[in-house]
Amino acid sequence: MSKTSTSGADVHRLDRQAARQPAYREHACSYDQRTGAFQSYRRAIIEALPVSRGQVVLDVGSGTGLCCGLLREKVGAQGGVVGIEESPEMAAVARERIAGEGWRNVTVVESPAEDAEIPVTADAALFCAVHDILQSPDALRNVMTKLRPGARVAAGGGKWAARWMVGVNLQARMLHAPYVRSFEGFDRPWSHLEQLIEDVHVRELALGSGYIVTGQAPQPPS
Numbered sequence: 001m002s003k004t005s006t007s008g009a010d011v012h013r014l015d016r017q018a019a020r021q022p023a024y025r026e027h028a029c030s031y032d033q034r035t036g037a038f039q040s041y042r043r044a045i046i047e048a049l050p051v052s053r054g055q056v057v058l059d060v061g062s063g064t065g066l067c068c069g070l071l072r073e074k075v076g077a078q079g080g081v082v083g084i085e086e087s088p089e090m091a092a093v094a095r096e097r098i099a100g101e102g103w104r105n106v107t108v109v110e111s112p113a114e115d116a117e118i119p120v121t122a123d124a125a126l127f128c129a130v131h132d133i134l135q136s137p138d139a140l141r142n143v144m145t146k147l148r149p150g151a152r153v154a155a156g157g158g159k160w161a162a163r164w165m166v167g168v169n170l171q172a173r174m175l176h177a178p179y180v181r182s183f184e185g186f187d188r189p190w191s192h193l194e195q196l197i198e199d200v201h202v203r204e205l206a207l208g209s210g211y212i213v214t215g216q217a218p219q220p221p222s
């Protein structure tokens with residue numbers, strides 16, 4: 001008689017999949033149109049990530065690949081961009097973009113970041129508009145194991161402004177609600193990440209309703 005068992009990790013994965021935002025299922029095709037206006041923020045976050053030609057960068061929660069082209073511009077044709085994306089629908093749009101652009105050095109690993117098998121040791125990692133991933137210590141730990149010591153890290157997205165900025169926060173809620181599973185941690189979205197990186201710098205944008213955080217993977221003691 002065959003016996004099936006479900007591990008704790010499986011249960012967590014099923015929970016995560018069940019909780020996946022409809023924005024990433026039914027609306028994967030309209031995601032670019034709905035969030036295209038934020039391309040200048042994406043550009044600012046990517047500008048804060050010091051990667052150079054020939055290097056390999058992880059685009060964690062790569063979605064439809066809106067950051068991939070900007071990252072590719074930085075690493076050039078000799079470098080590489082590896083997206084990590086759990087939504088098959090979002091990953092499919094990204095793959096179409098990659099094929100359409102003929103980017104041979106851009107790939108997408110379709111998997112939750114928590115257990116993604118990342119086939120490289122990367123020089124940098126980008127976390128752009130991925131609040132849910134930043135709230136997952138397991139995802140962050142898995143990504144960090146695939147970064148070389150001293151690898152650069154940049155994260156950016158939405159956050160709560162000061163409490164008294166009620167209008168700004170109302171707008172932030174409306175803007176981000178379709179794209180976050182929970183607003184838990186939205187006052188300081190990088191709180192888990194900052195425990196795993198060094199030289200942490202935080203810059204607030206948009207009256208405090210946005211941020212860019214940079215840092216680097218720990219270096220071994222010399």
Ligand SMILES: C[S@@+](CC[C@H](N)C(=O)[O-])C[C@H]1O[C@@H](n2cnc3c(N)ncnc32)[C@H](O)[C@@H]1O
Nearest residue numbers: 061062063085086087090112113128129132179
């Ligand atoms: C708001 S979108 C951002 C996409 C892209 N970075 C951008 O700038 O447009 C968040 C993406 O993170 C993905 N995501 C959320 N949780 C994830 C996880 N645990 N592992 C991998 N991808 C995840 C979602 O499927 C979605 O495509």
